[in-house]
Amino acid sequence: MKKPHSTRSNQKPPSAKKPKASTQEIIDILEDMANLLEIVGANPFKIRAFGNAARELDSLPTDLPDMVASGDLLEVPGIGKGIYGHIQEILETGTFTEFEELRNKVPPGLLDMLKIPGMGPKKVKTLHDKLGISTIAELEQAAQDDLISHLPGFGQRSQERILSGIQRIRNYSKRHLLSIVTKEADTIYRDICKHSDVDRALIAGSLRRSRETVKDIDILVSAKRPDRIMNDFTALTSVDSVSAKGDTKSSVVLKSGINVDLRVVSDEEFPFASLYFTGSKQHNTDMRGRAKKLGYKLNEYGLYKNDHPTPCKNEEEVFRKLGLDFIPPELRESMGEIQAAENHTLPELVTQQDIRGLFHVHTTYSDGTGTINDMAQGAKKLGLQYLGVSDHSQTAVYAGGLSPAKVKEQAAEVAAITESLKGFTVFHGIESDILPDGSLDYEDDILAMFDFVIASVHSVFNLSEAEMTSRIIRAIENPYTTMLGHPTGRVLLTREGYKVYINGIIEACAAHDVIIEINSHPSRLDLDWRHLKSAREKGVRIAIGPDSHTVKGMEDFRFGVGVARKGWLTADDVINTYSADRIRQLFRSSREG
Ligand code: DGT
Ligand code: CA
Ligand code: ZN
Numbered sequence: 001m002k003k004p005h006s007t008r009s010n011q012k013p014p015s016a017k018k019p020k021a022s023t024q025e026i027i028d029i030l031e032d033m034a035n036l037l038e039i040v041g042a043n044p045f046k047i048r049a050f051g052n053a054a055r056e057l058d059s060l061p062t063d064l065p066d067m068v069a070s071g072d073l074l075e076v077p078g079i080g081k082g083i084y085g086h087i088q089e090i091l092e093t094g095t096f097t098e099f100e101e102l103r104n105k106v107p108p109g110l111l112d113m114l115k116i117p118g119m120g121p122k123k124v125k126t127l128h129d130k131l132g133i134s135t136i137a138e139l140e141q142a143a144q145d146d147l148i149s150h151l152p153g154f155g156q157r158s159q160e161r162i163l164s165g166i167q168r169i170r171n172y173s174k175r176h177l178l179s180i181v182t183k184e185a186d187t188i189y190r191d192i193c194k195h196s197d198v199d200r201a202l203i204a205g206s207l208r209r210s211r212e213t214v215k216d217i218d219i220l221v222s223a224k225r226p227d228r229i230m231n232d233f234t235a236l237t238s239v240d241s242v243s244a245k246g247d248t249k250s251s252v253v254l255k256s257g258i259n260v261d262l263r264v265v266s267d268e269e270f271p272f273a274s275l276y277f278t279g280s281k282q283h284n285t286d287m288r289g290r291a292k293k294l295g296y297k298l299n300e301y302g303l304y305k306n307d308h309p310t311p312c313k314n315e316e317e318v319f320r321k322l323g324l325d326f327i328p329p330e331l332r333e334s335m336g337e338i339q340a341a342e343n344h345t346l347p348e349l350v351t352q353q354d355i356r357g358l359f360h361v362h363t364t365y366s367d368g369t370g371t372i373n374d375m376a377q378g379a380k381k382l383g384l385q386y387l388g389v390s391d392h393s394q395t396a397v398y399a400g401g402l403s404p405a406k407v408k409e410q411a412a413e414v415a416a417i418t419e420s421l422k423g424f425t426v427f428h429g430i431e432s433d434i435l436p437d438g439s440l441d442y443e444d445d446i447l448a449m450f451d452f453v454i455a456s457v458h459s460v461f462n463l464s465e466a467e468m469t470s471r472i473i474r475a476i477e478n479p480y481t482t483m484l485g486h487p488t489g490r491v492l493l494t495r496e497g498y499k500v501y502i503n504g505i506i507e508a509c510a511a512h513d514v515i516i517e518i519n520s521h522p523s524r525l526d527l528d529w530r531h532l533k534s535a536r537e538k539g540v541r542i543a544i545g546p547d548s549h550t551v552k553g554m555e556d557f558r559f560g561v562g563v564a565r566k567g568w569l570t571a572d573d574v575i576n577t578y579s580a581d582r583i584r585q586l587f588r589s590s591r592e593g
């Protein structure tokens with residue numbers, strides 16, 4: 001049946017203009033739509049309609065824009081009027097409204113998960129509903145913790161398939177998350193240190209500098225018998241293949257797909273080699289320049305004056321010879337550290353031991369797997385004195401966001417738990433969505449109930465830089481906003497952050513006394529360390545937030561400390577080093593001020 005021409009008469013034939021999407025792109029959008037609908041548990045007929053339409057388009061005899069222009073597409077079985085309209089819209093604009101609306105409601109990590117071989121929307125939905133998983137990193141953690149094999153529709157084998165699928169994706173990528181490489185490197189480092197021929201050993205490179213992503217593991221060893229070390233290193237059980245084996249350098253690929261370089265030097269060379277192989281390259285260049293200015297020559301083997309070696313016992317001594325204070329590895333990024341080391345103005349960096357409490361953890365009230373009590377006990381075991389819980393707010397229906405009634409219930413539970421855990425404080429917070437217009441997600445009377453409010457963007461990412469910046473600044477101006485959560489929304493190695501003018505955000509936080517979060521979830525590490533130095537200089541306070549949805553995830557705060565150190569932050573810049581009393585005062589005064 002041919003539709004009367006009048007139904008399309010008010011629209012320009014799409015073929016007149018250059019179409020905004022290819023046939024393949026249209027198919028991809030329709031497939032994504034079917035997946036999203038299934039993830040949100042939409043009507044099965046609707047899901048099938050989009051899936052069928054995508055399949056039909058895949059086997060079309062003629063060019064799609066022509067078929068839309070002529071109306072012939074409507075005669076293809078499985079393409080109804082609704083989908084036909086969506087296809088027209090995609091051809092004209094590159095997407096369609098209903099798809100964008102839905103996409104903005106669903107955590108983007110769920111679509112990322114579909115890239116894992118063997119993962120379909122049904123499984124993604126189960127994982128999200130039952131375990132609150134919304135990123136690949138959380139999925140990996142859950143599989144390692146054996147939480148997945150018991151779920152309906154999963155088993156031991158599918159849990160293993162998930163892990164190997166994630167691994168396969170990762171093997172293709174050239175860089176790796178710091179957290180993953182750290183785990184691998186720690187194991188190898190322990191094995192190497194046990195070796196009786198090893199004098200000194202060091203994990204160097206970007207890993208030692210706490211970079212958020214790492215290309216490979218660089219290990220440096222000093223020893224008298226390099227040959228025996230090389231033999232045993234290349235035979236480690238975690239090694240998958242040996243790429244090179246020599247007297248002073250060997251390279252292997254681990255079963256995880258990560259490359260490791262091992263270099264063996266003499267003990268006299270070790271301090272110079274450790275400086276060199278820690279880098280960064282630019283920092284090394286700066287250091288050589290500094291040496292030259294003082295009449296020295298510096299390389300990976302030594303420090304020389306008129307070709308005579310100047311022995312040094314360790315890195316500290318090399319720095320001292322060059323008239324410099326010791327530069328912590330995290331600062332070796334050519335951000336002014338040599339100048340500061342010369343002027344004795346390097347900051348005393350915050351350490352893991354300085355941390356007394358954490359903010360930003362999720363509980364079973366929204367999409368976390370631990371109760372408030374579980375999380376508090378876990379934090380206590382980490383040696384902490386307080387914990388700020390912050391579940392999702394009501395608009396994040398998808399993550400089990402809290403209704404006002406639930407907020408009240410949770411407030412009472414938090415108070416009871418703090419009462420029962422003598423000497424340990426639970427602060428009641430919320431991770432409030434920043435709505436598209438920049439407002440927070442509750443009325444003021446509810447916002448006033450919280451000890452602290454983290455404001456975060458979780459939806460409608462596709463704004464212009466100017467729109468996103470003013471949206472976030474509006475949230476910063478809200479007197480109830482205590483902290484800005486994961487300020488750019490990036491997911492490392494997966495997704496760029498949204499477009500935002502970060503200096504404007506930092507200035508607004510300084511003006512309104514809003515704390516900026518270092519989200520220490522290993523796949524976020526957001527705010528990036530490159531911006532922290534200027535945030536500090538503008539007087540902005542920083543909070544480390546593990547954003548963990550499990551008890552174990554809280555341990556990841558160590559990566560947040562690494563970011564803070566890379567950002568030149570001292571203990572006083574990071575509120576997690578304050579006492580619980582000081583935090584309470586800070587939260588109160590930030591609301592009044
Ligand atoms: P990555 O592996 O990309 O995450 O970063 P890095 O910094 O670990 O880089 P990598 O593994 O290529 O080299 C390790 C260190 O060795 C690097 O930080 C500095 C030193 N290095 C390597 N190549 C050069 C070079 O061409 N010039 C200088 N000055 N240093 C170098
Ligand atoms: Ca490296
Ligand atoms: Zn968040």
